[in-house]
Amino acid sequence: MNLHAVRAIYAFEMARTRRTLMQSVVSPVVSTSLYFVVFGAAIGSRIQSVGGVSYGAFIVPGLIMLSLLTQSVSNASFGIYFPRFSGTIYELLSAPVSPLETVLGYVGAAATKSIVLGLIILATATLFVPLQILHPVWMVLFLLLTATTFSLFGFILGLWANGFEQLQVVPLLVITPLTFLGGSFYSIDMLPAGWQQLALFNPVVYLVSGFRWSFYGHADVAVGVSLGVTVLFLALSLVIVVWIFRTGWRLKA
Amino acid sequence: MFRYPAAARYAERMHDILTIDGVSKTYASGLTALSHIDLNIRRGEIFALLGPNGAGKTTLISIVCGIVNASSGSVRVDGHDIRRDWRAARELIGLVPQELTTDAFETVLGAVTFSRGLFGKPADPCHIERVLRSLSLWDKRNSRIVTLSGGMKRRLLVAKALSHEPQLLFLDEPTAGVDVTLRREMWALVRDLRDTGVTVILTTHYIEEAEEMADRVGIISKGRLILVEDKAVLMHQLGRKQLTLELQQALTTVPALPGVAPDALTLAKDGEQLVYTYDREREHTGMAELLLALSEAGIAIKDLHTTQSSLEDIFVGLVAGSAAESTAAPTDAGALT
Numbered sequence: 001m002n003l004h005a006v007r008a009i010y011a012f013e014m015a016r017t018r019r020t021l022m023q024s025v026v027s028p029v030v031s032t033s034l035y036f037v038v039f040g041a042a043i044g045s046r047i048q049s050v051g052g053v054s055y056g057a058f059i060v061p062g063l064i065m066l067s068l069l070t071q072s073v074s075n076a077s078f079g080i081y082f083p084r085f086s087g088t089i090y091e092l093l094s095a096p097v098s099p100l101e102t103v104l105g106y107v108g109a110a111a112t113k114s115i116v117l118g119l120i121i122l123a124t125a126t127l128f129v130p131l132q133i134l135h136p137v138w139m140v141l142f143l144l145l146t147a148t149t150f151s152l153f154g155f156i157l158g159l160w161a162n163g164f165e166q167l168q169v170v171p172l173l174v175i176t177p178l179t180f181l182g183g184s185f186y187s188i189d190m191l192p193a194g195w196q197q198l199a200l201f202n203p204v205v206y207l208v209s210g211f212r213w214s215f216y217g218h219a220d221v222a223v224g225v226s227l228g229v230t231v232l233f234l235a236l237s238l239v240i241v242v243w244i245f246r247t248g249w250r251l252k253a
Numbered sequence: 254m255f256r257y258p259a260a261a262r263y264a265e266r267m268h269d270i271l272t273i274d275g276v277s278k279t280y281a282s283g284l285t286a287l288s289h290i291d292l293n294i295r296r297g298e299i300f301a302l303l304g305p306n307g308a309g310k311t312t313l314i315s316i317v318c319g320i321v322n323a324s325s326g327s328v329r330v331d332g333h334d335i336r337r338d339w340r341a342a343r344e345l346i347g348l349v350p351q352e353l354t355t356d357a358f359e360t361v362l363g364a365v366t367f368s369r370g371l372f373g374k375p376a377d378p379c380h381i382e383r384v385l386r387s388l389s390l391w392d393k394r395n396s397r398i399v400t401l402s403g404g405m406k407r408r409l410l411v412a413k414a415l416s417h418e419p420q421l422l423f424l425d426e427p428t429a430g431v432d433v434t435l436r437r438e439m440w441a442l443v444r445d446l447r448d449t450g451v452t453v454i455l456t457t458h459y460i461e462e463a464e465e466m467a468d469r470v471g472i473i474s475k476g477r478l479i480l481v482e483d484k485a486v487l488m489h490q491l492g493r494k495q496l497t498l499e500l501q502q503a504l505t506t507v508p509a510l511p512g513v514a515p516d517a518l519t520l521a522k523d524g525e526q527l528v529y530t531y532d533r534e535r536e537h538t539g540m541a542e543l544l545l546a547l548s549e550a551g552i553a554i555k556d557l558h559t560t561q562s563s564l565e566d567i568f569v570g571l572v573a574g575s576a577a578e579s580t581a582a583p584t585d586a587g588a589l590t
Contacts (some may be wrong), residue, residue: 004369004374004375005370005372005373007587008371009371012363015359015363019358051508078325086354086355086356088356089349090318090320090354091368091371094319094346095343095372096344096373149403151498206394
């Protein structure tokens with residue numbers, strides 16, 4: 001294995017984050033804090049508790065997931081798309097680097113960034129609402145799995161996109177709506193029966209549910225199912241990435 | 254599966270660092286960029302690949318480097334097949350692309366260090382410093398790439414390609430857009446690299462560059478390698494020599510002179526010059542007979558001088574000949590080497 005290459009890609013991507021600290025870290029933290037102020041403090045005080053948890057505390061796992069998903073997709077997609085756009089991808093394609101090593105470097109860096117961001121948001125949340133984490137190991141596991149899975153998904157998006165518009169379309173028109181409709185701000189028990197059934201087709205429901213369970217022991221779907229769906233999505237994304245590198249789709253003429 | 258014989262592999266490793274066998278490339282659009290290319294590159298030489306725009310030079314380089322997939326044929330770098338043994342093959346290759354493609358916001362030092370790591374080499378600040386100093390970039394090591402001039406960016410691409418100490422270096426139009434001084438510095442650098450054992454393959458539009466540096470020259474046109482030859486041999490064999498005679502009085506027609514082939518003579522400069530083209534390899538060039546015949550015909554001469562055709566003349570002649578041949582025989586897809 002070319003570990004020097006993995007380290008080089010990882011360090012390069014992390015350096016990019018340091019160069020754009022305001023955009024990469026400060027901006028998501030500020031916007032998430034605003035969610036807490038609006039939904040937690042202002043509106044949340046007028047909403048009754050959900051499953052025995054105050055509304056302000058209830059939305060914390062959903063808000064972390066919202067940032068985790070959008071940042072994972074955005075970081076990983078931009079990380080691989082920009083070399084394609086600028087032409088510097090030639091160096092990666094001509095280097096002795098396997099698809100696995102490439103993915104470890106790019107997806108590893110993107111996942112690291114979003115996990116750090118998730119933890120910062122978690123720390124920020126403690127300033128606004130009282131928090132408890134009943135299953136910290138599961139919380140970390142869901143955090144890792146979700147960040148990795150959606151970074152992989154973002155990586156695929158970065159390989160697929162043929163322009164900045166396409167790069168923005170999926171996060172804006174797919175990821176964000178799915179996250180908002182995936183129970184970030186409510187329990188799907190609160191939806192009408194028909195909508196509840198429909199919501200089960202949304203993969204984000206399983207992520208938010210499993211993650212929230214690790215905090216409060218309360219879940220919309222069984223935690224095993226949440227874990228299974230996340231792992232399934234991870235495996236599917238891996239298969240697609242390996243196929244892309246083997247065939248050279250969108251990479252090689 | 255066909256196994257390349259061990260003895261042949263050993264012999265190849267001793268002499269050729271790159272072996273291209275029957276490589277063809279047809280893009281999805283249907284464009285055939287390369288047709289059955291066979292080419293061996295000797296270890297430690299400077300090989301210039303010449304060809305007009307769209308001839309297939311960059312496609313050939315891109316296939317060897319793993320950026321483009323060949324439609325057929327095989328490529329071995331130091332005996333390593335680029336498909337089966339891709340990792341070992343790629344470790345040996347450095348590529349300086351034609352386009353100035355760099356990460357604008359990275360620093361010079363960061364970009365070169367990244368390249369070394371990408372090619373599987375552990376960090377070596379001393380080597381990186383040597384490379385940057387040799388390319389006059391050390392003072393700019395902490396500058397962001399976006400602040401560099403075009404020439405500096407070109408040198409940075411060379412530094413990135415040299416960061417992992419490659420054995421085979423591809424320079425795709427290395428001095429395009431570079432000023433004369435820097436061009437000469439680049440040439441000196443390439444020669445230094447060759448002296449340290451690095452094999453250099455360069456594509457160029459500047460025939461002067463090939464003439465100045467190359468040990469061998471390959472000419473590619475419309476995806477076909479039409480000639481591969483030692484530069485000295487090429488210029489010796491194909492280089493025409495001309496004797497230009499400045500006449501006292503202009504002529505209107507080429508004179509018929511006994512003992513001189515009529516097609517060897519042409520008029521130039523409104524008949525004020527008579528140009529005699531001869532084969533310098535022949536024992537008798539026919540110059541003495543020409544001068545005697547002119548004297549007997551009463552054609553007086555003011556002055557005379559000889560010229561030899563440059564590599565550019567040879568290149569233009571070969572490419573034009575190849576184009577005419579393609580038009581005459583469009584079904585012939587084989588290499589003419």
